[in-house]
Amino acid sequence: MKEYHITSNDSGQRLNKFLGKTVPLLSGGQMHKYLRLKRIKINGKRTEASYKLIAGDVVQLYLNDSYFDAPQEEDAYRHISHPRVRVVYEDSHILLADKAPGMVVHADERGGTDTLIAHIQAYLYQSGTWEPSAAASFAPALCNRIDRNTGGIVIAAKTAEALRILNDRIKSRELEKRYLCVVHGRPQPAEGLIENYLRRDETRKQVTLHSTRVPGAKTARTRYRTLASSGRLSLVECELLTGRTHQIRAHMASIGCPLLGDGKYGVNERNRPYGEFGQALYAYSLSFHFQTDAGALSYLDGKTFTVQDVPFVQKYFPEYHL
Template identity: 45%
Template sequence: MRQLTINKNDAGQRLDKYLSKRFKTMPKSLMYKYLRTKYIKLNGKKVTPEVFLNEGDVLTFYIKDEFFEEKKHYDFLKAGKELDIVYEDENILLLDKKVGVICHQDNRYDADALNLRVLRYLYEKGDYDPEKDQSFTPALCNRIDRNTGGIVIAAKNAEALRVMNQKIRDNELKKYYLCAVKGCPKPRHATLTAYHRKDERTNTVQIVDKEREGFKKIITEYTVLEPSPTLSVCEVLLHTGRTHQIRAHMAHIGHPLLGDEKYGDKKYNARYHMKRQALYSYKLQFCFTTPAGCLENLNGQTFEVKKVKFLDKI
């Protein structure tokens, strides 16, 4: 017999979902059989799979030990240690992701990515224990392209992840970008509306001014902060968040980003020796209009990256 006590991160989900995450090698058919035959009990009683778990609930298991035996090998310990923390509390991390760092591991960057660095940091700090948090892993709430830097949000617990995902989905955050563009946009401030379509085959997007079938509406607001006939610094506020939206939209109005090899001017980029787009998600403002639970303290706050590297090169 073994027992597990449900903690805060594991609460609020169906029992069968929790068991599937906790016992990855247990066939689902066997799991349901264990529940029917009372080999798995909740608070000492027979339980059905759809019951939702509460913090402090005790699960009792009369099952094979092999399902509890897992190798304690954590791939995230191979990740780098470097993290630039803009803000941290018991619920979230705000991280200044540097240009060149990928948010999530893939086939090319399987040993080091921002999400893995976060897990390593929290594990070594003692804020994350994979043995205790069996069905929750700290996670990034948003992502930024590898060749763009800026603020990325990481949730340290299940409630924070759930709330932050809802806030992002409902546009209760404002994300401001700095960019350097060719020429000087006119007027100095404008809110642009256009239509966007992504080509999955080439990983590029097309922007048109009038609505078309297959195109999605985009809204991009810009303000020229440092005007110049040759190169201007702009602040951009995204009202929608489509692939390459800022890069493609600014290029569409005749002011491509410096260093943008996909939508920009290659000769212009070479003049400034820029091989990556001059774009940075430098400021984040929390503007909650609905209850925020454990994140309520963030409402009305603004966080900003103090040093944007590409500004030193122009």
């Protein structure tokens, strides 16, 4: 018999969801069978799959060892001895990390485990702020993601409560994200709003822009502002009013100013003289503007966090200060 003591990180979810995470070898049919046979109990009593767990509950599983002893792939964070996490801000609920260009946030099709979330989990585990055994179904998780070659702020939730709140606030557009980019040319006008429809091509891993709505396309809106220009390059700040795949890259290319280093939406011949082969794009600023009750995260309302050290700004516009 195994017991799981429910903490605040595991509370609020249905029992069947909890079991799906903690005992993945237990099928749905077997779960319902063992519920009927009282081999799965809550606090020593018969229960239902729809029961919502609360802190203090004890989940008791009278199941064969084979459900628990099957070989499992070790968690990636346990293999990281020196976590690479550049902390912008941290408290008991969240961690804001400055992701380096070239690092993936989650495992991609290449299947590697050297990911931002693995390094964040290793950092929290080694610092003693996260104990995996204390929350059977929860692990620190990312609330947003950015492309491999884009750097900048990524939000990690350290508690299940923070993850639920932030996911809701992101969906309702209560977080403001600003990006810095270096583009070829000088945007005309110097600032403005780009608004059209964006459709993602999963086969080509690329997006196309359309002036009218077409099947599969979504509204895409970017506000941009030129901060400085030097020679054939400009430093531009972009604010995402919608969060679509490759939105800034496609939008800036659409006005004749592709991002420096972007071979997908630009032209590599223009990038080659600079030796840049990854887009010069950085999620440098994050602001919280809550319009609804954010519960335990209400203290973040009105706060802005920025990355001051953006490599391509120092390289191409050293006189400009963020």
